[in-house]
Amino acid sequence: MMLAEKPQIEDFDFRRPDLRGPIPVDRLRELRGERILSVRRRAKFLLFETARGFILSHLGMTGSWREVSEGGERAHDHVYIRLADGRRLGFRDPRRFGVMDFVPLDGTSPHLDQLGPEPLGEEFEVDEFFSRLRSTARAVKIAIMDPRTVVGVGNIYASEALFRARIRPSRPGNGLSRSETARLHREIRAILTEAIEAGGSSISDYVQADGANGRFQDRFRVYDREGEPCGLCGGRVRRVIQGGRSSFFCPRCQR
DNA sequence: CTCCTATCCTGCGAGC
DNA sequence: TGCTCGCAGGATAGGA
DSSP states (O other): OOOOSSOBEEEEEESSSBSSSBOOHHHHHTTTTOBOOEEEEETTEEEEEETTEEEEEEOTTTOEEEEOOTTOOOTTEEEEEEETTSOEEEEEOTTOOOEEEEEOTTOOOTTTTTOOOOTTSTTOOHHHHHHHHHTOOSBHHHHHHSTTTOSSOOHHHHHHHHHHHTOOTTSBGGGOOHHHHHHHHHHHHHHHHHHHHTTOOOSSSOBOTTSOBOOGGGGOSSTTOTTSBOTTTOOBOEEEEETTEEEEEOTTTOO
């Protein structure tokens, strides 16, 4: 989706006022007439910057933004942003697990205030990661999915990173050695880098900006492979529930 | 404070 | 075939 140079917001068309939670429609309507100065990302949130605040958007698991031509409306289009140049941006989200919110100019927001480092940025450091894990007895899988530890590690990539690091997801965070932590740190970065290069994981609705499917789902080594042979040792991949989420691991390779 | 659970929402696939 | 049920995902409220 190509945006015109700093497109001007003409109006919002909320086809329903809520996604996972309510949309602050009045606050967002105050942005009418403003230009979209940039579109940025923090953790899994998109931020549309204007001179009077930000539109915050989270895609949930099935959300997408696209340019919507006349007649191009689809079921589950929840919000349209009409631009002054006549074009329209549409947010579509069949499962309505996404978020839309307003963030004031100072950038403070309950969604953003407690976020840890970006996993691919320099601010994600082994030392801090180590001390963070050392401070919790929670399972390491739970800890790395906590956005206060590091953002961006969802359920799929948590299992995959732990497999590559040879660490069992149930290990307590404070039980990891320094070298195990360094390995995990490296594999989190590696898995996310590779997944991004492959265009992400299209397991249900997720597609790239141009509509193409991601390819990383073909490279899962444990995720959603319960009972299948581990590619390294031939043992069976196991599934357990942690924090209400499925975790996949190889009991022989991961200790 | 930390940690855990339930909840939000809808579509889909498995099993009967 | 048509139905029910459980699960998927990230974030967060609320209770222990």
